[in-house]
Amino acid sequence: MIMEKILFVSVPQWYPMNPYLAGAVLTAQVKNAGYEARSLDMNVRFFNDILTKENVLSSANTALMKLERVKHLAAEYGSRLNEFQSFPPEIRTGLLRLRDISAFFSKEGADSLVKEIAEKIEDAVAVHKDKERFYIPELLFKAKETVDDALRIISLAYAPTRILIDNYIADPAVDYSYENVKRQCYDSDINMFISYFEEHFDFDALKEYAVVGISVADLSQLVPAMTLGRLIKERTQVKVSFGGNYVYKIINDIKKQPEFFDLFCDYITVGDGETAAVSLAEFINGKIPVNEVYSLVWKNENGDIVTNETAPLLKMDELTVPDFSDYDFSLYFSPDTVIPVQFGKGCYWGKCAFCDFYTGQQKFDIKGVLHAADEVEELCKKYNVKHFAFVDECVPPLFYDRFATEIKKRGLKIHFYSFARFDKGFTREVLQNLHSAGAEYFSWGYEAESPRLLELMNKGIDPEIRSRILKDSYEIGMWNQCTFLLGYPTETPEELQATIDVIRNRELIHSCTPSNFALKKNAILGSEPESVGLSNITTKGDFHISFNYDSEGISMEEVKKNRLSFEQQFLVDTADTLWSLGFTDTDHMLLYIAHYGRDYVKDYRLPFKKKYNF
Ligand code: SF4
Structure with missing residues (x-):
């Protein structure tokens, strides 16, 4: 009997340093249930394919041609820029294109910079993958700059959208309403993924498959996923199924757009995908009808949007080991592979008022310690790896x-990092045990210095315990990475400054991720914004997961301005360190700390200042 197969595709933009977990987890689950599935990482292929000499040069030429086409807008609209928001969307987009391309090419030496970056880009990518050159900080950080510069030039051909190594910024001239997102999925002037997928995605190879599953974990993947979904539907008979956390967060708004299921996909699986993926495999192999596929949203023959029964609670201990066998590790921008592993679903605290992380995930459940250790041991042996990112929040x-005790008992020599909460259970002994089992650093949710704000956030952490944990962790030799939330409603300028002072004092905290407070639709605060003095709540578009708001404390605009100016100054001040901010460079940080030790990485000073494209 011929088995109908599923292909799980990961799309840009995602950080291309290491393999993507969702495809590996779903592929393993479907195979374990006796069906066929494969994974394809189009994200890493995308970065490899676009970061070439030829593409940098041709993108610069395309940008200059497009500049000619929008130059006339300066004369027509240049004197009325204060009315920008009242112009039609295509004019706003054109004006931003004019601004971005002119800004780059009006700088002295722009042409030579394009040639220089084009000459260097392929070697810069090679440095990321080279086991010796990667570990020479001067070479690695110059290579990172070259990649950033190349992506900036490549983006100009599609300005004002922008691809970065750690983000994709869709058209900033418009909001994320369905109509605006849809327009971008058809507009090859601003959507770089249309021509990319047309040239590089093997649509003929889909003949083997009944369904392509595309995961949308974040906003940065929304336009690329919808673009690929559209092209697959237009060019093949294969069904397209979307899943992932981001899609879940906007599912109610998607359901209001029945044509979404004609243009971009056939199905959406909501919530945790593991059970739904197996159920989908049963459906395409004729074992169950479509209305019995768990957690499936689809359009029936009457044009109604149907939401099937939710999948039963997943028991983490019933999951099999993720299957990375379809991933070509040599494509990733790291010389040593860092494998992502997830131990649990949901958050065992789950009460922070601003957080929507666990939306779409079931209530907290975690694998047993032996299961978790078995999984890590099997991954070590099967893929010959020793670096891990434990991605649970x-x-x-x-x-x-x-777990640490079990890892040591088995004699596994691994290095890992993880996210963590300042829970009093992280005693010095526990941290020591973890460090000796290979924990190089934790990314702690510090959020704000002010105890009043922590209380308001319902973080459930004690500032004294937080300080004790950071000190213990530092003293036993671990790197401390912390995430901060700036501009929480009602935050005073003094409270903001107190948090900034903590970030600036790099004694106990070695790298940080500051972010702006965002009022998220699916967070606890999203349903009670007035409890913290937020008013005039308006949407950023139905396909966006945050709201605009007015605040009794610092305004949204001020927060953004404050954070950007602080962050830029902080980056400039620490530009000779290896990592002061640790947004998405977490895998490279792990590799360096594992290779050189914490203090070497902490104290290393580059002989040059890193350059940033603000
Ligand atoms: S911020 Fe972290 S600890 Fe708080 S609810 Fe979200 S995931 Fe849990």
Whole structure:
């Protein structure tokens, strides 16, 4: 009997440093249930394919041609820029294109910069993958600059959209309403993924498959996923199924657009995908009808949007080991592979008022310690790896303590990092146990210095315990990475400054991720914004997961301005360190700390100042 297969595709933009977990997890689940599935990482292929000499040069030429086409807008609209928001969307987009391309090419030496970056880009990509050159900080950080510069030039051909190594910025001239997102999925002037997929995606190879599953974990993947979904539907008979956390967060708005299921996909699986993927495999192999596929949203023959029964609670201990066998590790921008592993679903705290992380995930459940250790051991052996990213948002300290003991008992020599909550259970002994089992750093949710704000956020952490944990972690030799939330409603300028002072004082905290407070639709605060003095709540577009708001404290605009100016100054001040901000460079940080040790990485000073494209 011929088995109908599923292909799980990961799309740009995602950080191309290491393999993507969702495809590996779903492929393994479907195969374990006796069906066929494969994974394809189009994200890493995308970055490899676009970061070439030829593409940098041709993108610069395309940008200059497009500049000619929008130059006339300066004369027509240049004197009325204060009315920008009242112009039609295509004029706003054109004006931003004019601004971005002119800004680049009006700088002295722009042409030579294009040639220089084109000459250097392929070697810069090679440095990322080279086991020796990657670990020479001067070479790695120059290579990172070259990649950033190349992506900037490549983006100019599609300005004002922009691809970065860690983000994709869709057309900033418009909001994320369905109509605006849809327009971008058809507009090859601003959507770089249309021509990319047309040239590089093997649509003929889809003949083997019944369904292509595309995961949308974040906003940066929305336009690329919808673009690929559209092209597959237009060019093949294969069904397209969307899944992933981001899609879940906007599912109610998608359901209001029945044509979405004609233009971009056939199905959407909502919530945790593991059970739904197996159920989908059963459907395409004729075992169950479509209305019995768990957690599926689809359009029936009457044009009604149907939401099937939600999948039963997933037991983490019933999951099999993720299957990375379709991933070509040599494509990733790291010389040593860092494998992502997820131990649990949901968050064991789950009460922070601003957080929507666990939306779409079931209530907290975690693999048993032996299961978790078995999984890590199998991944080590099967793929010959020793570096891991434990990607759970927070794992209870008791679990981690036992896990560390088990890892050491088995003699596994691994290095890992993880996210964590300042839970009092992270005693010095537990941290020591974890460090000796290979924990190089934790990314802690520090959020704000002010105890009043922590209380308002319902973080459930004690500032004294937080300080104790950071000190213990530092003293036993671990790197401390912290995330900060600036501009929380009602935050005073003094409170903001207190948090900034903590970030600036790099004694105990070695790298940080500051972000702006965002009022998220699916967070606790999203349903009670007035409880913290937020008013005039308006949408950023139905396909966006945050709201605009007015605040009794610092305004949204001020927060953005303050954070950007602080961050830029901080980056400039620390531009000779290896990592002061650790947004998405977390895998490279792990590799360096594992290779050189914490203090070497902390104290290393580059002989040059890193350059940033603000
Ligand atoms: S911020 Fe972290 S600890 Fe708080 S609810 Fe979200 S995931 Fe849990």
